[in-house]
Amino acid sequence: MNVPDLTLADVLQPDWRVAPQVRALVTTRNGGVSLPPYGRWRDDADQPGGLNLGRRTDDDPAHVEENRARLRALAGIDEPAWLQQVHGAQVVSADDVLDNARAGGAAISADASVTDRPGTVSLVMIADCMPVLLCDPAGRAVGAAHAGWRGLAAGVVENTAQRVAALAGIEPSALHAYLGPCIGPSAFEVGDDVLHAFVDTASAARRGTIARAFVPRTGVPGKYLADLPALARERLAQLGIAQVTGGDQCTFTQRDRYYSYRRDRVTGRMAALIWLAR
Numbered sequence: 001m002n003v004p005d006l007t008l009a010d011v012l013q014p015d016w017r018v019a020p021q022v023r024a025l026v027t028t029r030n031g032g033v034s035l036p037p038y039g040r041w042r043d044d045a046d047q048p049g050g051l052n053l054g055r056r057t058d059d060d061p062a063h064v065e066e067n068r069a070r071l072r073a074l075a076g077i078d079e080p081a082w083l084q085q086v087h088g089a090q091v092v093s094a095d096d097v098l099d100n101a102r103a104g105g106a107a108i109s110a111d112a113s114v115t116d117r118p119g120t121v122s123l124v125m126i127a128d129c130m131p132v133l134l135c136d137p138a139g140r141a142v143g144a145a146h147a148g149w150r151g152l153a154a155g156v157v158e159n160t161a162q163r164v165a166a167l168a169g170i171e172p173s174a175l176h177a178y179l180g181p182c183i184g185p186s187a188f189e190v191g192d193d194v195l196h197a198f199v200d201t202a203s204a205a206r207r208g209t210i211a212r213a214f215v216p217r218t219g220v221p222g223k224y225l226a227d228l229p230a231l232a233r234e235r236l237a238q239l240g241i242a243q244v245t246g247g248d249q250c251t252f253t254q255r256d257r258y259y260s261y262r263r264d265r266v267t268g269r270m271a272a273l274i275w276l277a278r
Contacts, residue, residue: 019139052268114143130182131272136168173240184250
């Protein structure tokens with residue numbers, strides 16, 4: 001099968017107004033060479049393959065490496081700072097991640113990375129969890145966070161924003177944020193444990209706003225439809241961050257465009273990456 005190269009039509013780019021040296025994109029499931037179940041949602045022989053970037057998905061390793069090479073070629077970047085994501089709130093330096101990888105060290109466990117060095121790429125992988133990209137609008141520092149409900153409740157967005165702001169020498173409220181594709185509020189069913197993870201740790205003034213992000217399922221006690229983008233916006237608002245875009249793409253329902261672990265279980269991984277141009 002002749003598979004076309006990855007193009008800009010196969011990825012998303014944040015619709016924010018920031019310095020041109022801030023570069024960012026989010027991949028979809030399209031534009032690679034992986035075969036089903038990691039390929040396109042249709043198995044048509046004349047369709048391009050899937051852009052699965054996850055090495056730990058049981059996909060053909062050669063296909064994953066080709067997909068990663070296509071991503072680097074499209075973005076014009078060196079190897080990104082790949083993390084071992086653990087659904088936590090740890091933030092690390094992307095430069096330290098790359099130094100560790102070059103030295104042959106094991107992958108660093110964290111769910112976000114930041115940098116102020118041009119050419120260093122912060123990256124997180126996703127397949128329902130929400131990527132949150134953050135930048136100083138003047139282009140002095142950037143960061144990427146992997147925000148599933150556990151990481152979001154634990155403070156990964158706040159931690160990342162504070163680290164980016166510190167690198168840029170500004171207040172967190174001056175940052176811009178982009179919310180990438182994630183499982184949407186019409187599909188993300190959760191239980192009481194998730195509701196309480198957010199509500200019980202919030203101040204009394206915030207609890208009403210947070211509770212509105214959980215819609216009770218009719219006839220299903222203890223079950224809710226959760227709105228991850230709304231929860232992220234609430235967290236960002238607490239930092240004073242008002243410049244927030246994205247958050248309108250659902251990985252679960254948009255099967256032709258995104259991988260979704262909750263929908264398919266055996267599936268690929270997409271990536272959200274951000275960097276400063278050299």
